[in-house]
Amino acid sequence: MTTLLAEDVVWDSLTQREFLGIISNEADRLSKLVNDLLDMSRIESGNLDVNRLECSLGDLLQRAAQRAYPSPLDRLVVNLPGDLPQLYVDPQRIEAVLRNLIENAAKYSGDNSPIMISAG
Numbered sequence: 001m002t003t004l005l006a007e008d009v010v011w012d013s014l015t016q017r018e019f020l021g022i023i024s025n026e027a028d029r030l031s032k033l034v035n036d037l038l039d040m041s042r043i044e045s046g047n048l049d050v051n052r053l054e055c056s057l058g059d060l061l062q063r064a065a066q067r068a069y070p071s072p073l074d075r076l077v078v079n080l081p082g083d084l085p086q087l088y089v090d091p092q093r094i095e096a097v098l099r100n101l102i103e104n105a106a107k108y109s110g111d112n113s114p115i116m117i118s119a120g
Helices: 013-045 057-067 091-108
Strands: 053-055 076-079 087-089 115-118
Touching: 013 091, 053 057, 053 091, 057 076, 057 091, 087 091, 091 115
Parallel strands: 076 115
Antiparallel strands: 053 087
């Protein structure tokens, strides 16, 4: 943000949009981190409310992968059977768990290693 506010530099609109996109993504990531920390505090105090809904594992995985940083989409391989039953879970919290697993796989596996997710 400070870079964009510098008065001694003139930024073209494409560069400004790129910086703003990065700022937006990082703000979202920090917001998720704060929410995760708040959830951990609620768990420890026994005050975590769980909102269970019927969900598709495929949909949860897709949203988690789209929000993961670094993005694993080019090497993510998902293998789910067509007859996989719906889940009855808190979608936000399960998505956060899946996102964390995907992010860890993307960070700690080799750059060209596939990230494989399967269920059966």
